[in-house]
Amino acid sequence: MKWCDTPLYHALKSLDLNRRLVSASLDGSLAEPAVDDSDSTTLPNGIDDPHYFSRSVLWRIFLSVLTVPYTGTSIDNVVASWCPRLFALRAQYASQKQQFHQCYPEFGNVDEVASTMEDMALAEVDEVLVTQNRQSLRGSVGLARLMLTMSCATNSRRSSIGKGKSPLESCSDQVAEDIISLDIKRTYLTNDPEVPHHSLFNILTVWRWLHPVIGYHQGMHEIAGICLQVLSRAAVAMPDDCPPEVAECANAAFREADAYYLFDGIMSTFGLAELFHATTVVGSQNLRTNVGNFGDGGSLSERPAMTALESVCEHVAFHMLRDHSTTLYHHLANTNMFDKLLVFLPRWIRNMFTRELTMPQLVIVWDGVFGVFYNDEVRREDRRRHQGNGSTGSSGNIAAFRRSTTIPTVYAGTAGSTPQLDEDEDAALHIPFSRTALGVVVALLLHIEDDLLELDDDFSLLRRLTSTPIVSPMVDASWIMNNAMAIANTRPLGVIPIHRRRESIATAENVSRAAASASATRLTKEELMLQQRSVALVVERVTKRIADCMEVDLEDTTSSRGNTSVRLTESNVAVIRGALRELQCVADRLSFL
């Protein structure tokens, strides 16, 4: 595969032209195998899947490890900005790792120690560049040094290092390390040369040390393992004709450091760590009221406080699942499974499906989940800037992280492919986690709905719900992802007593595809009604979206800033184009119906 054929290149190219980054990676170009394989029964085994290269970089963009500037500059400029940051992060990791292993409690000035170590680490980076014959990148090392010096002055990164405990200070730390090495020894990634034990151990121990409040929990080892694996595969899959700055993103010599920041991105930026935090109290009277209103399990709302994980599980069951399959909802309610939500759901959600899906499915699901997350963040950031109000962060964790990072501010015009998330609605529900990931949970539940409906005792149900993998490896992950996105973005429909909704819950494009395939089987009356309903919803949404951007336009002309209004007009054109595409799909469907 050539560099200019990679999904990454296309994503960046589309960014260059119309500032759309995510749509390019989510429209399936990343998900589908590059070579059209006529033998549809063979799955991409992944190891030589050329998409791993693009994936490793795109995930880092999605999780704000690498950033993309706002204005449309050339791809060269975008990728050139990555190297200093990569080097700075690698040096920072090397220094943190060394501090963790050596521990300098006797040093008063942690900052001084840190910067000395970072300098040494940068010198090593430089040395590697020379030995690998990548002299052209050496200029970035100087920039990286500058970045580290500046970040020292502006954020509290280093003082937080000082607070971390030495591994020898308490025995519970020792125990945690024992557990980490035990878990690493017995993960399914164990025999994979792509996932060296020592790297996995370093990543987990350093992360744990820097995040003493959350610490290490089983399951993190699998997330970090996947990060390492993806980066290993990226190095193999890298196109030969990559510009050196891009190739540097997959430099195998720094795989561990790069994997660390990917892992940290999932934990901190994406917010997965929040779910590992056993005592976080979600201060949401709102949520509990909502759960109480939506769910039949009213007793759950009487509990004094919930962890983020608990509230997420309850949201999935009492809100999302109920909206999408009342049959399954009532079946699980009648078999008392909602008492046991915390027996099976935490593994699905907290492990991000590492046990529920096979690796080829998993990475496609992660592509979508991270992509939508990025999309939403960018949109929120845009809106915030537009309102001139930076303090409306609904997720404090992310907001705090972002203050210390360059915020990627690409306008993400995915109007055509993913329904827009209504921020007010999102904030009102206080879901402390990615809606898309929760959409995947519901999509998987709906996929195994028939199995679940046949079982009526708690043991058999739990056994089915904890089986690994949860769906056949042959199930198309992009299909799951499309359903998940539709589920995540569906507004509550009220109660529709229909067993099979999975064909009808999909994005506009999918619905028309599903409708076309359903033509062979003929729709039932109920299904027809549902189709009509979802058409009405799409029309309503599209109308609202167009109305919204009209309003924005009016506001902006009053501000009399010439170039601002040009930019907005451009983005509005994209929104309206997307809206028209969606309407076109609806028209297709109507003609079919």
Add this chain to the structure above:
Amino acid sequence: MASASPTRAKDIPAKIVVLGESAVGKSSLALRFVRRDFIPNQEATIGASFLSRSVSLVDESPPVTIKFEIWDTAGQERYRALAPMYYRGAAGALVVYDITSADSLRKAESWIGELRRNADPQTVVVLVGNKCDLESMRQVSIQQGQDLAEKEELLFYETSAKDGTNVDALFTNLGKTLLSRGVIASGVDRRSTMSRNLQPPGSRTPKSEQQKRCDC
């Protein structure tokens, strides 16, 4: 998963919960019993896993078949608040320790205490010292295990999930004990044990206690 023989109507279900410190071999023990198999690097259980096997006790009169429904829990799981959900309504509980780790025996003791305080008094508790094939690395003597079992009036076995020592014997004897103590009985409607599962979640372990037991 479905390696157990198909359930017949006369099979008596018995919920068995497996508790104990991380990596003592809980899952391996269950797998050895259910699938007669041993995987050296068994993955860490996250949350819980569920296995079942039916065993016929031919020397009982009349002969009965018990369907062991094994609730295999995660050792490190900090969600201790969940524990009551696992042992509520359990006919039997296996408290497993690793004979090569004295610390795991202390954890087992705390599990026994937990069961004494909160589980159904009828629940038959078995103390299991696993990994008895690793004689050279032994840290807990047979006597220590036996003493604890006697003190707490528990059944006691040393097993090896790796070579299968005592695994079937453990479950067969547990089944017999369950029958003789009347914890399970043929002809009894399963719902009577199931109904204990219906307690509202509000009755879970209070938060403060959860934090106290957090093992970090």
